[in-house]
Amino acid sequence: MAGFAGIATEKLTDENYENWKECLKSYFIANDLWDVVNGVESEQNCKEWVRKNAMALHAIQISCKGDTMSKLRGNETANYWWNVLAKKTGIKSPIESAEIMQLEENKCSDLFKDVERGNWARTRTFLEESTDAIRQNITLLGEKVLHLAVISKQTKILENLLEYSTEEDLEVKNEMGYTAFTIAAIHGLKDMVEIMLRKKSNLVILKDGDGLIPIVRASFYSSREMVRYLYRKTPPYVLSPENPDRSGATLLNCLISDELYDVASHLLEKYPVLAFVEDLYRNRGIRLLARKRFGFPGGNRDSFWEQWLYSCE
Template sequence: MAVSADAAVMELLDSSNYVDWSVWVKTYLLAQDLWDVVEQDEEEEEADDKFKAWREKNATALHTIQISCGREASSLIRNTSSAKRAWDTLAENFKPKPGYYNDFHQCQPLFDAVWSGDWDEAKQFLTLHPNAIRTRLPSTKETALHMATQLEHEHIVEELMQVMSEEDLEITDNDGWTALALAASRGNIKMVECMI
């Protein structure tokens, strides 16, 4: 969905772009000195200037979040009067769950980079989308590490090991193979040692 040139974001929030959207909106709110109302609990309602200042910042931050949402997201926060509650509700509903990245097609550039042996491209993608490290190919359920291991791109395997957790290494493909098992089956001692 198109947004106006003076909008806080390049794309309205939908089910496929939460990670990028949240960075854009947070950066905008930080630049406008509004992020603190999203991080803190609501001020107690009082008639003093402190509460009035908070209420004004909250309304501005909430309005920014609301106008940065697509229809589905907007419907979830329609009756919310707190920027913090709106932000938390959107995160709960749209933030990718650990071990799963929202949309495989968003991660295609990572797999293309690994396929071609281009670590610089893969690294750039992972810097912007760190959760993509656990994305799996729909057909084989292989991760980028599985692919790099299959193709024996040792330099990429070594780099991926720097950004993966132990749990990431336990991810199996359709055949129940971890990347470590694939490396061992290929007899690639360098990759096996790197993974251990």
């Protein structure tokens, strides 16, 4: 990865946005990252997309000042950060400017710092003085205090916050379309996932902004142990081939791509027809399995796959 000097001539400020933007764009184009940043390249090829997204995200991070990025932590999409920074530092309408100024100057900035630092005493005082604070945006990405507790990996803060929250608060999504639960699932934060499930058990079937349930979103980010955990918690009917949202087929294909064969084989034993169902991106599990036939030497632990695949021919 190139150093900062190879990306932009100077770090982003409110005054140099246009020059900064053009430098970054040139860097992205030269390194085949522009389609990801511009939102053209989808997550269909999830492994390659995640790699490119991480590279682009790192380039954005190291070319911004710390104070610029402080309220953008936790977002996983370079495209979204790119657009938010355009709104935050680029040319804005009077309405946009007023909204950002109000957001940055209100008392929620103190709440942001207290949660991030794990200061429950100050967080509790704030919540008791402002009863609706649990539902206010405290980042430019529309994240609430529950999102921030997860992003900051403050498990105890999250546990305490749930005493001030309703079940509906756990369903609130940020501008990425993610609940606090989905963010925890993506990052493999099992303790936090368990805490939230005790409050609201059906979070495992709540879809994000792209229509993906948490186990499928976690599988996109190769959060392997979280996928295994959520598989035990997700009701089987949600993954059924009869479910029109194709969660089961999409999950199966991610499992095959990630070589999580223990979970994939269990899912296929339950719903064999899933291998022939198109997922959200028009892929079929049977095709992915066919490409992996070289990995099936006779007599080893993958013999189930070999027998199953050949029986379909």
